[in-house]
Amino acid sequence: METMRKFKPEDLTPRQRHHYILGTVNPRPICFASTLDQQGRPNLAPYSFFNVFSSTPPILIFSVNTRRDGSNKDTLSNAAATGEVVINLVNYPMARQMAICGVEYDTGINEFKKGGFTPIPSEVVKPFRVKESPVQFECKVREIKSLSDKPGAANLIIAEALLVHMHEDIFSPEDTIDPLKIDMVGRLGNFNYCHANANSVFAIKQPPADIAIGFDNLPEHLLTSSILTGHYLAMLAGVTQLPSESEIDQLSKNDKVGEFLHKMQEERDPLPMLHKEVLYLLKNKKVTDAWSILLLAEREKLV
Ligand SMILES: Cc1cc2nc3c(=O)[nH]c(=O)nc-3n(C[C@H](O)[C@H](O)[C@H](O)COP(=O)(O)O)c2cc1C
Structure with missing residues (x-):
C-alpha cells in the first residue's frame, strides 16, 4: 500500500462519503431492531x-x-416514543x-x-422478539443522541440490555459460543455481506494478560526479511519467552537440524535459507522450533 488516497470528508459528495465509509469500516454486525x-x-x-x-452493563x-x-x-x-427496543442479531439463514x-x-x-x-413475546419490554434470530436482547433506551441537524444525520440509540435470550444451538459442548454454529452475518460495502464459515473463521491466541515480547525484541535481520511478512513475524513476537537453553540443545541434537546448519555454513548469504526454514516451521505452527533454530543459528554465529 505505497500510494494512499487522502480525503477531507467535507470534500466528498454525501454518496461518496457514505460509500467510502461503509465500504471500508466493515464487516459490521447487524442490529435487527424490533x-x-x-x-x-x-x-x-x-x-x-x-x-x-x-x-x-451491556x-x-x-x-x-x-x-x-x-x-x-x-x-x-x-424508540424515542416508547423507550424500548429488542435488538435481534442476524445470522446467515436469516439474511x-x-x-x-x-x-x-x-x-x-x-x-x-x-x-x-x-414475532414472539418479550418478557421485560413490549416489542416482539424475532423467533428466527439466534440472540435477542430486550433493551431499554438509555439515550438518543443526534449527531447533526442536516438531512441524513445520524441519531445514536444507546440501549441497555435487560434480558438476553440465546439459542441453545449456538453453544459448544464447553458452553462457549461457537462462531460456526452462530454463523453471524457481517455487512460490507454496497449490497455485500459475509458470514462466519469454516473458511473465514480463524483464531489468534494472544491473551491480553500474557505479556508478549513484541516486534522490538526481534533480531534486525528478521525485521528486514523479504521472506517473513508481518503475519509470521507476529507469531515470533507474540511469545512470552524465548526457548530455554535446554530446549535449544534438544533441537541441536536432531540430525536434520545439524545437516541444515551445516548447509547454512556453506551458503554465502545464509539468511534467506534460515528465513525460509523459519517460515516453513511457522506455517506448521511450530513457533518454539522456529525460535530455537533462530537462536541456534545465532549461537553458532551463522547470522
Ligand atoms: C443490512 C442493512 C443495514 C442497514 N443499516 C442502516 C443503518 O445503519 N442506518 C440507517 O439509517 N439505515 C440502515 N439501513 C436502512 C434501513 O433498514 C431502512 O431505511 C429501513 O427502511 C428503516 O426502517 P424503519 O423506518 O422501519 O426504521 C440498513 C439496511 C440494511 C438492509
Missing part, C-alpha cells in the same frame, strides 16, 4: 451502524439516519429475509409479515 409505535403496531428494521460498547448502540427528506425513520420515532425488512415500507406496515419472520 419496536412498537405508540398505537402498539410492530416495526422491524436492520441497522448495521451497530456494535456493543460495554458488557457491564450497552448496545446503533445509529439511525434521518431519511433524505429529513423525516425520522420508524425505528427512531418508536435474505432480513434484507426485505430494510425496504422503506410506510409507517404502520408490519415488517415481520413482509420478511416472513415470527
Whole structure:
C-alpha cells in the first residue's frame, strides 16, 4: 500500500462519503431492531451502524439516519416514543429475509409479515422478539443522541440490555459460543455481506494478560526479511519467552537440524535459507522450533 488516497470528508459528495465509509469500516454486525409505535403496531428494521460498547452493563448502540427528506425513520420515532427496543442479531439463514425488512415500507406496515419472520413475546419490554434470530436482547433506551441537524444525520440509540435470550444451538459442548454454529452475518460495502464459515473463521491466541515480547525484541535481520511478512513475524513476537537453553540443545541434537546448519555454513548469504526454514516451521505452527533454530543459528554465529 505505497500510494494512499487522502480525503477531507467535507470534500466528498454525501454518496461518496457514505460509500467510502461503509465500504471500508466493515464487516459490521447487524442490529435487527424490533419496536412498537405508540398505537402498539410492530416495526422491524436492520441497522448495521451497530456494535456493543460495554458488557457491564451491556450497552448496545446503533445509529439511525434521518431519511433524505429529513423525516425520522420508524425505528427512531418508536424508540424515542416508547423507550424500548429488542435488538435481534442476524445470522446467515436469516439474511435474505432480513434484507426485505430494510425496504422503506410506510409507517404502520408490519415488517415481520413482509420478511416472513415470527414475532414472539418479550418478557421485560413490549416489542416482539424475532423467533428466527439466534440472540435477542430486550433493551431499554438509555439515550438518543443526534449527531447533526442536516438531512441524513445520524441519531445514536444507546440501549441497555435487560434480558438476553440465546439459542441453545449456538453453544459448544464447553458452553462457549461457537462462531460456526452462530454463523453471524457481517455487512460490507454496497449490497455485500459475509458470514462466519469454516473458511473465514480463524483464531489468534494472544491473551491480553500474557505479556508478549513484541516486534522490538526481534533480531534486525528478521525485521528486514523479504521472506517473513508481518503475519509470521507476529507469531515470533507474540511469545512470552524465548526457548530455554535446554530446549535449544534438544533441537541441536536432531540430525536434520545439524545437516541444515551445516548447509547454512556453506551458503554465502545464509539468511534467506534460515528465513525460509523459519517460515516453513511457522506455517506448521511450530513457533518454539522456529525460535530455537533462530537462536541456534545465532549461537553458532551463522547470522
Ligand atoms: C443490512 C442493512 C443495514 C442497514 N443499516 C442502516 C443503518 O445503519 N442506518 C440507517 O439509517 N439505515 C440502515 N439501513 C436502512 C434501513 O433498514 C431502512 O431505511 C429501513 O427502511 C428503516 O426502517 P424503519 O423506518 O422501519 O426504521 C440498513 C439496511 C440494511 C438492509
